[in-house]
Amino acid sequence: MADQHAQSGEDKRPTEIPVIRWEEPPEGPVLVLLDQTRLPVEEVELVCTDAPMLVEAIRSLAVRGAPLLGIAGAYGVALAAVRGFDVDDAADALAGARPTAVNLAVGVRRAQAAYRAELARSGDTDKAAEAALAAARKLHRDDAEASARMAERGLALLDELLPGGGHRVLTHCNTGSLVSGGEGTAFAVALAAHRAGQLRRLWVDETRPLLQGARLTAYEAARSGMAYTLLTDNAAGSLFAAGEVDAVLIGADRIAADGSVANKVGSYPLAVLARYHHVPFIVVAPVTTVDRDTPDGASIEVEQRAGFEVTEVTAPQVPVTGPGGGIPVAPLGTQAYNPAFDVTPPELVTAIVTEEGVVSPVTAEALAEVCARSREV
Numbered sequence: 143m144a145d146q147h148a149q150s151g152e153d154k155r156p157t158e159i160p161v162i163r164w165e166e167p168p169e170g171p172v173l174v175l176l177d178q179t180r181l182p183v184e185e186v187e188l189v190c191t192d193a194p195m196l197v198e199a200i201r202s203l204a205v206r207g208a209p210l211l212g213i214a215g216a217y218g219v220a221l222a223a224v225r226g227f228d229v230d231d232a233a234d235a236l237a238g239a240r241p242t243a244v245n246l247a248v249g250v251r252r253a254q255a256a257y258r259a260e261l262a263r264s265g266d267t268d269k270a271a272e273a274a275l276a277a278a279r280k281l282h283r284d285d286a287e288a289s290a291r292m293a294e295r296g297l298a299l300l301d302e303l304l305p306g307g308g309h310r311v312l313t314h315c316n317t318g319s320l321v322s323g324g325e326g327t328a329f330a331v332a333l334a335a336h337r338a339g340q341l342r343r344l345w346v347d348e349t350r351p352l353l354q355g356a357r358l359t360a361y362e363a364a365r366s367g368m369a370y371t372l373l374t375d376n377a378a379g380s381l382f383a384a385g386e387v388d389a390v391l392i393g394a395d396r397i398a399a400d401g402s403v404a405n406k407v408g409s410y411p412l413a414v415l416a417r418y419h420h421v422p423f424i425v426v427a428p429v430t431t432v433d434r435d436t437p438d439g440a441s442i443e444v445e446q447r448a449g450f451e452v453t454e455v456t457a458p459q460v461p462v463t464g465p466g467g468g469i470p471v472a473p474l475g476t477q478a479y480n481p482a483f484d485v486t487p488p489e490l491v492t493a494i495v496t497e498e499g500v501v502s503p504v505t506a507e508a509l510a511e512v513c514a515r516s517r518e519v
């Protein structure tokens with residue numbers, strides 16, 4: 143198949159503006175986000191001065207992706223604490239802003255626990271707020287480190303499964319530095335393969351309806367100088383049939399105790415295709431994404447989002463005309479089915495790559511054993 147996209151870029155910084163940062167201007171501490179709804183058209187900052195603003199940023203996907211949601215949630219608790227708001231109310235609102243990515247609740251509850259522990263110890267709200275901020279900063283750092291270790295382990299796994307290099311990898315949604323304190327999850331593995339000269343092509347699913355693949359993964363791939371090609375989600379089947387996919391690499395929003403994987407809607411059909419075509423289907427996620435309290439896939443709450451995301455195109459570059467703020471692509475009043483995620487059963491997953499180790503074959507026991515290596519879980 144002829145190359146459809148020739149890249150010339152070198153390995154630039156993933157974005158000019160950091161994806162998330164804590165700042166302390168004279169007016170008071172703020173959490174500054176890169177507004178991901180504006181990409182790839184422009185890099186715009188979103189300054190959150192309180193938890194409700196951050197809740198809105200989470201709901202609108204200005205900040206998104208499982209690991210980053212955890213980091214943002216933890217900073218959100220610190221923001222409420224430092225600014226003297228009710229920390230428990232803020233924590234509940236943040237943890238409930240989106241239901242599927244378990245990292246969000248994990249990050250929020252860690253910062254809240256640090257706040258409570260310090261308050262119980264010293265009775266000093268300033269010190270307690272500092273403890274919440276320290277917990278958020280630690281989660282941020284730990285995620286960067288986890289990202290690097292997942293990339294290393296994932297690259298080794300690719301080498302083992304596909305000796306000879308020249309990998310053609312298909313990915314879905316967005317899993318790079320836009321979702322992480324480091325270089326991400328699945329994308330970080332593809333990036334490691336690219337840097338090792340072993341990535342022939344990254345196939346990027348556009349990821350309807352909100353186009354995280356087209357808007358965000360293609361953006362990251364272009365900036366890192368990878369050879370990549372964008373495809374509609376519907377085109378994946380014919381790509382497999384043509385023998386053009388060597389491996390699928392995706393992230394996860396929640397992994398149940400039995401190894402079921404919730405990820406962006408469209409992941410499960412890829413797993414079915416991969417199995418039919420004997421292609422490895424590899425999930426890359428930090429152990430914070432594994433939820434031992436969710437026993438199986440059926441117990442994972444899948445976020446249902448507004449129908450207008452399907453009935454209108456709401457990408458930032460289109461002028462606003464429809465009631466949902468975009469251009470209508472379906473008759474007014476059309477009902478839409480819009481689950482944000484789907485669940486892939488463990489038997490379709492070749493391996494789960496975490497920073498603590500690779501789980502393969504995917505069983506509840508093997509997953510629990512790898513997670514037990516982490517001090518935090």
Ligand code: MRU
Pocket residue numbers: 203206207208209243314315316317321326327328354392393394395405406407482
């Ligand atoms: O709705 P989003 O954009 O937050 O969904 C993100 C995904 O589904 C990612 O694939 C997932 O969070 C893994 S990111 C490491």
